[in-house]
Amino acid sequence: GQNIDQPTEMTATEGAIVQINCTYQTSGFNGLFWYQQHAGEAPTFLSYNVLDGLEEKGRFSSFLSRSKGYSYLLLKELQMKDSASYLCAVRGDYNTDKLIFGTGTRLQVFP
Amino acid sequence: DAGVIQSPRHEVTEMGQEVTLRCKPISGHDYLFWYRQTMMRGLELLIYFNNNVPIDDSGMPEDRFSAKMPNASFSTLKIQPSEPRDSAVYFCASSRTGAFNQPQHFGDGTRLSIL
Numbered sequence: 001g002q003n004i005d006q007p008t009e010m011t012a013t014e015g016a017i018v019q020i021n022c023t024y025q026t027s028g029f030n031g032l033f034w035y036q037q038h039a040g041e042a043p044t045f046l047s048y049n050v051l052d053g054l055e056e057k058g059r060f061s062s063f064l065s066r067s068k069g070y071s072y073l074l075l076k077e078l079q080m081k082d083s084a085s086y087l088c089a090v091r092g093d094y095n096t097d098k099l100i101f102g103t104g105t106r107l108q109v110f111p
Numbered sequence: 112d113a114g115v116i117q118s119p120r121h122e123v124t125e126m127g128q129e130v131t132l133r134c135k136p137i138s139g140h141d142y143l144f145w146y147r148q149t150m151m152r153g154l155e156l157l158i159y160f161n162n163n164v165p166i167d168d169s170g171m172p173e174d175r176f177s178a179k180m181p182n183a184s185f186s187t188l189k190i191q192p193s194e195p196r197d198s199a200v201y202f203c204a205s206s207r208t209g210a211f212n213q214p215q216h217f218g219d220g221t222r223l224s225i226l
Binding site for chain 2: 033041042043044045048050087096097098099100101102103104
């Protein structure tokens with residue numbers, strides 16, 4: 001079966017660092033995406049990993065370990081505007097463009 | 112550049128009525144996806160098209176749901192007859208063929224309430 005797990009909710013303080021984890025079990029693997037979704041808005045693309053290691057993009061970084069079926073999104077220097085849901089999505093089988101989404105992690109940043 | 116455009120943004124209708132949701136993908140994108148999002152189940156893929164052809168409709172919940180893509184710039188998702196459990200936010204997304212790192216771009220969604 002296909003399964004993606006993320007924590008449901010997290011809280012953090014402005015200026016801090018937070019790590020959002022994602023574990024997956026899929027029949028294949030051809031990349032992992034992270035999306036940000038503010039309440040009432042559309043998901044927007046943040047990052048993509050297909051090889052093991054860390055990808056850094058400004059305040060946001062994403063890490064992948066294919067052998068462990070594990071990824072995390074790291075947010076540094078948190079700002080109030082980072083309060084949102086963060087969705088992990090896996091492209092599984094090679095011959096498909098389907099993404100399997102986790103249910104998302106709602107992050108609340110407090111002053 | 113214009114993003115994915117969905118209409119209507121909000122729809123409230125009574126049980127049993129037909130509902131039609133519309134989507135215009137980003138120009139040049141040849142994949143189009145329809146998703147449904149609820150608090151309980153998160154974001155679920157309903158169906159996706161490649162070059163206007165339905166590729167995988169295994170996520171369509173039942174025969175009450177149908178989707179078409181008559182041309183590269185327009186798609187519809189229809190529910191007939193609608194039921195209260197269909198209440199959700201429906202998103203359309205598009206992407207282009209190419210490397211696997213091509214992200215899907217989402218429209219603003221249609222918030223559907225069936226009374």
